[in-house]
Amino acid sequence: MALKIVNALLAIIGGIGGAMLIFWILNKLSESLKGRWEDRVKPWMFAGPAILAIAVFLIYPAITTLQYSFANDQTTSYVGFQNYIDLFSDPTFRTALFNNVLWIILVPVITVGFGLLVAILTDRLRPRGEKLTKTIIFLPMAISMVGAATIWSTIFSFQPAGSPQTGLLNAALGIFGKDPVSWYQTSTLRLNSLLLMVILIWTQVGYSMVLLSSAIKAVPEDTVEAGRIDGAGERRIFTSIIVPQIWGTMVTVFITVLIGVMKVFDIVYVVTNGGFNTDVIGRRFYDELFTFRNNGYAASIVVILMIAIIPVLIYQVRHFRAEELAR
Amino acid sequence: MTANIQLGVGGPEGLADDTKPSQVLKQSKNGTGAGSAGWAVRIVLGILCTLWMIPVLGLFVNSFRPRDQQLGSGWWSVINNPLDLTKWTLSNYKNVILTQDGGVNMGSAFINSLVVALPATVIPILVACFAAYAFTFMQWRGRDIVFVVIVGLLVIPNQVALVPLLKLYGQLGINQTFLAVWLAHIGFGMPLAVYIFRNYMSTLPMALIESAKIDGASHFTTFWRLIIPMSTPAIASFAIFQFLWVWNDLLVALLFLGRGDNTVVTVALQGLQGQTGQGRELIPSAAFVAIIIPIIVFLSLQRFFIRGMTSGAVKG
Structure with a gap:
C-alpha cells in the first residue's frame, strides 16, 4: 500500500x-x-x-467513427450501409431505440417540472430553511450513477417470496400480504425502465432547481408588481409574467438534461445491463464496442446519436452567436 | 448551456446562489415573501426532503450492519433496537478498504481514482487557461471561427471518440494505463474548460492588461501574475465540475482502465454489484467509499459548484 x-x-x-x-x-x-x-x-x-487536444480527442475520432460506421467489425473493408441496415432490422436494437425515445420524452420534462416546483416552493422559505432544503435536493448530483444505483437498492431490492425483504417497497407490500415484486425484472408498461428513470431524475432535479431558482430570483420585482396592480392573480402572474422571463433557463435545463439522457449508459448498465427490455443505445454501444468488439456496429450507433444531436448543436451555436452580438 | 451566460461566472450579478442573503431575502415572486411559506408548503417540502434522503440513509445504515443482519432484515429494522451493539459493525469498512486477496479492494481503487482525477482536473485547466488567454487577449487569424467550433463541440457526446481511441490506444500499447484516461479526459473536458474560461476572462477589465503591456510585461508574465489570480472563481467552478465528472465516470474508466490493478472506485463498485454470495455485505460500505469524496467536495464547495452550473456548464 x-x-x-x-x-x-x-x-x-x-x-x-x-x-x-x-x-x-x-x-x-x-x-x-x-x-x-x-x-x-x-x-x-x-x-x-x-486545439490539439480537441482535434485529437474529438474531431479526428468523430470523423474516423463516421468512416468506421461504413466498415465491417474489424474495419478491414467497407460494407456500405450494411451496419445501419443490420441495426435497424434487429428487434433488440429497436427496443433500445424505443426505450431511448421514452427516456427522452419523460426525463427532461419531469426534471424541469419538478425542479421548477421545488424552486418555487423553497423561494417561500426563510433563508436557512431554503438553503437546507436546496442542499438536500441538490446532494444526489454529486453521486455517481453507480453509487445512486446502489443507494436505490435499499428501496427496490427483491428477495423471493418467503425470505425477508430488504427493499423498502417489497417490505411494504409484505405488510399488505402481497407477494414481493421483482421490480427491475417487470417490464409491463416499461415499469423497470421507469424506475431507472426515477434514479436518474433523483440525481438531476437539484440541478434543475438551482438554475430555475436563480432565474426566478432574477425576475425584476416591478414586472410582478405591475401585474399585481393590473389585478392579475398569483397564478396569472406566474404563467404570464414569471414563466416568460425564465423561459430561456427552462430551455437550457431541458437541453442539458436531454443531452445527458440521449447517451444514458451507467444506470442501465449497472442495474439491469440492458436486460428485461430496459436496453438503451448508450449501453448497446458499450456492448458492441467492448464485449463483441464490433467496431462497425458501435460506430454506427454513435453516428445515429450524433445525427440526433445535430439540432441541439445548431441551437447551441446560434444561441452563442446571438449572445456575442448582445455583449 | 449558454442561456444564462450573461449571468456568467464573472458576471456582476454573481449568480443568485443561495448563499447570497440579499437575494434570498428578496421578496418572493409569488407575492408572499421569503419566510411566508404556509404549513402546506412546509409539509410538501418536508416530505420531499425525506423521500430524497431515505435511500441514502438506508444504505448508510446498512453499511454498518454485519452480513447476517443485512441479509436477514431491512435496514429500517434497526429502529427496533438501535443501541444493540451486536447489530453494528465496522468490519465491512475494514474489509472493503484493506482486502488484499483477489477481492475488490476499494482502498486501492480509491487511490487510483485520485491518481486519475487530480491530473485529469489540473491539466485541462492549465491547457484551457492558456487557450482562453489567447482567445481573449490576443489577435490572430481564425480565432473566432475556432471558438465557434469549440462551442459546437460542447454538446458532442464523448462516445464519438471511443471507438477510434480504443483502437489507437491498443496500437500505442497504453490501454489500461493512467496516461490513457488522463489524455481522454483532457480532450473531453477541453471544450467546456476553454468556453468557461474565455467567457470569464472577457469580463476582466481590458485596461488592466493594456497597462501591464505598457509596463513591459510579457504575455507569459501577464498570464501568471494577473490573469490566473483574477480567474480563480472560474477555475474553482470548472475544477469542481471536472473533478466530480472524472471521479464519477464509469464508461471511460471501464474502457481504458478496466478491472485490473489500476481500477477506479466506480468500476470496482460496479464489479461488486454482481456479487450474490460472499462479499455482498460489502456493497453498502464500498458505495460510501466511492461517494464520500464527491460529497465532501460538493458540500464544502457548493457555492462554486452552483456558480459553475449557472455559468453555462454543460458537457456533452
Whole structure:
C-alpha cells in the first residue's frame, strides 16, 4: 500500500509537472523568435495545446467513427450501409431505440417540472430553511450513477417470496400480504425502465432547481408588481409574467438534461445491463464496442446519436452567436 | 448551456446562489415573501426532503450492519433496537478498504481514482487557461471561427471518440494505463474548460492588461501574475465540475482502465454489484467509499459548484 501511494504521488506530480513544462518550453521557443514572428506564433503556442487536444480527442475520432460506421467489425473493408441496415432490422436494437425515445420524452420534462416546483416552493422559505432544503435536493448530483444505483437498492431490492425483504417497497407490500415484486425484472408498461428513470431524475432535479431558482430570483420585482396592480392573480402572474422571463433557463435545463439522457449508459448498465427490455443505445454501444468488439456496429450507433444531436448543436451555436452580438 | 451566460461566472450579478442573503431575502415572486411559506408548503417540502434522503440513509445504515443482519432484515429494522451493539459493525469498512486477496479492494481503487482525477482536473485547466488567454487577449487569424467550433463541440457526446481511441490506444500499447484516461479526459473536458474560461476572462477589465503591456510585461508574465489570480472563481467552478465528472465516470474508466490493478472506485463498485454470495455485505460500505469524496467536495464547495452550473456548464 505504501508503495502504491508513493507511485500515485509520482504519477500525479509527473502528469501535472509535465504539462507545465510543456508550456514553459513553448513560451521560451516563441520568445526566441524576433519581432513580428513572436506575435504571430505566440497565440498558437498558447492556444495550440488545447486545439490539439480537441482535434485529437474529438474531431479526428468523430470523423474516423463516421468512416468506421461504413466498415465491417474489424474495419478491414467497407460494407456500405450494411451496419445501419443490420441495426435497424434487429428487434433488440429497436427496443433500445424505443426505450431511448421514452427516456427522452419523460426525463427532461419531469426534471424541469419538478425542479421548477421545488424552486418555487423553497423561494417561500426563510433563508436557512431554503438553503437546507436546496442542499438536500441538490446532494444526489454529486453521486455517481453507480453509487445512486446502489443507494436505490435499499428501496427496490427483491428477495423471493418467503425470505425477508430488504427493499423498502417489497417490505411494504409484505405488510399488505402481497407477494414481493421483482421490480427491475417487470417490464409491463416499461415499469423497470421507469424506475431507472426515477434514479436518474433523483440525481438531476437539484440541478434543475438551482438554475430555475436563480432565474426566478432574477425576475425584476416591478414586472410582478405591475401585474399585481393590473389585478392579475398569483397564478396569472406566474404563467404570464414569471414563466416568460425564465423561459430561456427552462430551455437550457431541458437541453442539458436531454443531452445527458440521449447517451444514458451507467444506470442501465449497472442495474439491469440492458436486460428485461430496459436496453438503451448508450449501453448497446458499450456492448458492441467492448464485449463483441464490433467496431462497425458501435460506430454506427454513435453516428445515429450524433445525427440526433445535430439540432441541439445548431441551437447551441446560434444561441452563442446571438449572445456575442448582445455583449 | 449558454442561456444564462450573461449571468456568467464573472458576471456582476454573481449568480443568485443561495448563499447570497440579499437575494434570498428578496421578496418572493409569488407575492408572499421569503419566510411566508404556509404549513402546506412546509409539509410538501418536508416530505420531499425525506423521500430524497431515505435511500441514502438506508444504505448508510446498512453499511454498518454485519452480513447476517443485512441479509436477514431491512435496514429500517434497526429502529427496533438501535443501541444493540451486536447489530453494528465496522468490519465491512475494514474489509472493503484493506482486502488484499483477489477481492475488490476499494482502498486501492480509491487511490487510483485520485491518481486519475487530480491530473485529469489540473491539466485541462492549465491547457484551457492558456487557450482562453489567447482567445481573449490576443489577435490572430481564425480565432473566432475556432471558438465557434469549440462551442459546437460542447454538446458532442464523448462516445464519438471511443471507438477510434480504443483502437489507437491498443496500437500505442497504453490501454489500461493512467496516461490513457488522463489524455481522454483532457480532450473531453477541453471544450467546456476553454468556453468557461474565455467567457470569464472577457469580463476582466481590458485596461488592466493594456497597462501591464505598457509596463513591459510579457504575455507569459501577464498570464501568471494577473490573469490566473483574477480567474480563480472560474477555475474553482470548472475544477469542481471536472473533478466530480472524472471521479464519477464509469464508461471511460471501464474502457481504458478496466478491472485490473489500476481500477477506479466506480468500476470496482460496479464489479461488486454482481456479487450474490460472499462479499455482498460489502456493497453498502464500498458505495460510501466511492461517494464520500464527491460529497465532501460538493458540500464544502457548493457555492462554486452552483456558480459553475449557472455559468453555462454543460458537457456533452
